[in-house]
Amino acid sequence: MKIIVSALLIFLQLAALAQNNSITNAELKALVGNWAGTAVNTVLTGGPNQVTLQTTLEVIDFKDSLQLNFIYTEPGGKQFSETNYLYVYNNSSKLSFDSAQFDIAEIRRRGVRLTVYAEREGYENYKSVDFQDILLIGPGILNITKGIRRGDAVDFAIRKRISLTKK
Secondary structure (H helix, E strand, C coil), X not given: CHHHHHHHHHHHHHHHHHHHCCCCHHHHHHHCEXXXXXXXXXXCCCCCCEEEEEEEEEEEEECCEEEEEEEEECCCCCEEEEEEEEEECCCCCEEEECCXXXXXXXXXXXXXXXXXXXXXXXXXXXXEXXXXXXXXXXXXXXXXXXXXXXXXXXXXXXXXXXXEEEC
Protein backbone atom coordinates (compact mmCIF):
# COMPACT_ATOMS: atom_id res chain seq x y z
CA MET A 1 0.00 0.00 0.00
CA LYS A 2 2.85 2.39 0.81
CA ILE A 3 4.36 1.72 -2.59
CA ILE A 4 1.11 2.61 -4.34
CA VAL A 5 0.69 5.83 -2.33
CA SER A 6 4.32 6.80 -2.96
CA ALA A 7 3.97 6.12 -6.68
CA LEU A 8 0.77 8.18 -6.77
CA LEU A 9 2.45 11.13 -5.03
CA ILE A 10 5.40 11.02 -7.42
CA PHE A 11 3.01 10.88 -10.38
CA LEU A 12 1.08 13.91 -9.10
CA GLN A 13 4.30 15.88 -8.58
CA LEU A 14 5.46 15.07 -12.13
CA ALA A 15 2.05 16.02 -13.53
CA ALA A 16 2.19 19.37 -11.71
CA LEU A 17 5.73 19.95 -12.98
CA ALA A 18 4.68 19.13 -16.56
CA GLN A 19 1.83 21.65 -16.38
CA ASN A 20 4.30 24.21 -15.08
CA ASN A 21 6.20 24.13 -18.40
CA SER A 22 3.32 25.29 -20.57
CA ILE A 23 1.40 28.49 -21.06
CA THR A 24 -2.04 29.22 -22.47
CA ASN A 25 -3.66 32.28 -23.99
CA ALA A 26 -6.05 32.31 -21.02
CA GLU A 27 -3.10 33.03 -18.69
CA LEU A 28 -2.13 36.03 -20.81
CA LYS A 29 -5.57 37.62 -20.35
CA ALA A 30 -4.20 39.18 -17.13
CA LEU A 31 -2.33 41.63 -19.38
CA VAL A 32 -5.57 43.25 -20.60
CA GLY A 33 -5.72 46.90 -19.55
CA ASN A 34 -3.53 50.01 -19.57
CA TRP A 35 0.17 50.11 -18.72
CA ALA A 36 2.81 52.84 -18.40
CA GLY A 37 6.58 52.92 -18.05
CA THR A 38 9.74 53.28 -20.11
CA ALA A 39 11.45 51.68 -23.07
CA VAL A 40 15.22 51.82 -23.40
CA ASN A 41 16.41 51.34 -26.99
CA THR A 42 20.04 50.63 -27.81
CA VAL A 43 21.02 52.63 -30.90
CA LEU A 44 23.90 51.41 -33.03
CA THR A 45 24.30 54.64 -35.05
CA GLY A 46 26.01 57.91 -34.16
CA GLY A 47 24.87 59.87 -31.14
CA PRO A 48 23.82 58.52 -27.77
CA ASN A 49 24.06 54.75 -27.40
CA GLN A 50 20.75 54.43 -25.53
CA VAL A 51 17.51 56.35 -25.82
CA THR A 52 14.85 56.24 -23.09
CA LEU A 53 11.26 56.64 -24.26
CA GLN A 54 8.20 57.17 -22.09
CA THR A 55 5.82 54.37 -22.99
CA THR A 56 2.14 53.62 -22.63
CA LEU A 57 0.54 50.34 -23.60
CA GLU A 58 -3.08 49.40 -24.11
CA VAL A 59 -3.73 45.65 -24.23
CA ILE A 60 -7.03 44.68 -25.87
CA ASP A 61 -8.53 41.19 -25.57
CA PHE A 62 -9.41 39.63 -28.89
CA LYS A 63 -10.93 36.23 -28.29
CA ASP A 64 -8.03 34.36 -29.89
CA SER A 65 -5.18 36.80 -29.19
CA LEU A 66 -4.18 40.05 -27.50
CA GLN A 67 -3.62 43.31 -29.34
CA LEU A 68 -0.81 45.44 -27.87
CA ASN A 69 -0.96 49.15 -28.78
CA PHE A 70 2.28 50.89 -27.76
CA ILE A 71 2.74 54.66 -27.77
CA TYR A 72 6.35 55.84 -27.39
CA THR A 73 7.25 59.44 -26.53
CA GLU A 74 10.77 60.60 -27.39
CA PRO A 75 12.64 63.05 -25.12
CA GLY A 76 11.73 65.91 -27.51
CA GLY A 77 8.03 65.10 -27.23
CA LYS A 78 7.58 63.39 -30.61
CA GLN A 79 5.29 60.35 -30.38
CA PHE A 80 5.03 57.24 -32.49
CA SER A 81 2.91 54.15 -32.13
CA GLU A 82 3.32 50.43 -32.74
CA THR A 83 0.72 47.65 -32.76
CA ASN A 84 1.57 44.00 -32.11
CA TYR A 85 -0.43 40.87 -31.49
CA LEU A 86 0.36 38.19 -28.91
CA TYR A 87 -0.76 34.59 -29.30
CA VAL A 88 0.45 31.29 -27.85
CA TYR A 89 -0.21 28.20 -29.92
CA ASN A 90 -2.14 25.45 -28.13
CA ASN A 91 0.79 23.15 -27.44
CA SER A 92 2.85 26.00 -25.93
CA SER A 93 5.71 25.48 -28.35
CA LYS A 94 5.21 28.63 -30.48
CA LEU A 95 4.60 32.28 -29.69
CA SER A 96 3.37 34.80 -32.22
CA PHE A 97 4.57 38.26 -31.18
CA ASP A 98 6.00 41.39 -32.74
CA SER A 99 4.86 40.31 -36.25
CA ALA A 100 6.97 37.14 -36.05
CA GLN A 101 6.67 33.55 -34.92
CA PHE A 102 9.03 32.44 -32.15
CA ASP A 103 9.86 29.04 -30.69
CA ILE A 104 9.19 29.01 -26.96
CA ALA A 105 12.59 27.99 -25.64
CA GLU A 106 11.74 28.03 -21.93
CA ILE A 107 8.99 28.87 -19.48
CA ARG A 108 9.86 29.66 -15.88
CA ARG A 109 7.53 30.18 -12.97
CA ARG A 110 8.63 31.66 -9.67
CA GLY A 111 5.71 32.20 -7.36
CA VAL A 112 3.31 34.51 -9.18
CA ARG A 113 5.89 35.53 -11.81
CA LEU A 114 5.88 33.97 -15.27
CA THR A 115 8.86 34.31 -17.62
CA VAL A 116 8.66 33.23 -21.26
CA TYR A 117 11.84 32.92 -23.35
CA ALA A 118 11.07 32.95 -27.09
CA GLU A 119 13.66 32.67 -29.86
CA ARG A 120 13.74 32.67 -33.64
CA GLU A 121 16.25 32.70 -36.46
CA GLY A 122 16.31 35.58 -38.89
CA TYR A 123 18.41 37.97 -40.94
CA GLU A 124 19.66 41.49 -40.39
CA ASN A 125 21.73 43.34 -43.00
CA TYR A 126 21.82 40.10 -45.03
CA LYS A 127 23.51 38.21 -42.18
CA SER A 128 22.07 35.33 -40.17
CA VAL A 129 21.14 36.28 -36.59
CA ASP A 130 19.07 34.91 -33.72
CA PHE A 131 16.37 37.03 -32.07
CA GLN A 132 15.14 36.55 -28.52
CA ASP A 133 12.13 38.05 -26.74
CA ILE A 134 11.74 37.60 -22.99
CA LEU A 135 8.37 38.38 -21.42
CA LEU A 136 8.32 38.67 -17.64
CA ILE A 137 4.74 38.86 -16.37
CA GLY A 138 3.84 39.43 -12.75
CA PRO A 139 1.05 41.04 -10.77
CA GLY A 140 1.03 44.60 -12.06
CA ILE A 141 4.33 44.34 -13.97
CA LEU A 142 5.28 43.55 -17.53
CA ASN A 143 8.88 43.55 -18.74
CA ILE A 144 9.78 42.82 -22.34
CA THR A 145 13.42 42.37 -23.35
CA LYS A 146 14.35 42.08 -27.01
CA GLY A 147 17.76 40.68 -27.84
CA ILE A 148 19.88 39.75 -30.83
CA ARG A 149 22.78 37.32 -31.26
CA ARG A 150 25.09 37.70 -34.23
CA GLY A 151 27.58 35.27 -35.71
CA ASP A 152 29.39 33.09 -33.21
CA ALA A 153 28.29 35.07 -30.14
CA VAL A 154 27.18 33.00 -27.17
CA ASP A 155 24.91 35.53 -25.47
CA PHE A 156 22.18 37.84 -26.72
CA ALA A 157 22.81 41.59 -26.81
CA ILE A 158 19.88 43.66 -25.54
CA ARG A 159 18.33 45.92 -28.18
CA LYS A 160 15.25 47.06 -26.30
CA ARG A 161 14.03 46.77 -22.72
CA ILE A 162 10.46 47.78 -21.86
CA SER A 163 9.43 48.06 -18.18
CA LEU A 164 5.75 48.71 -17.52
CA THR A 165 3.39 48.80 -14.54
CA LYS A 166 -0.35 48.40 -14.73
CA LYS A 167 -2.45 51.55 -14.24
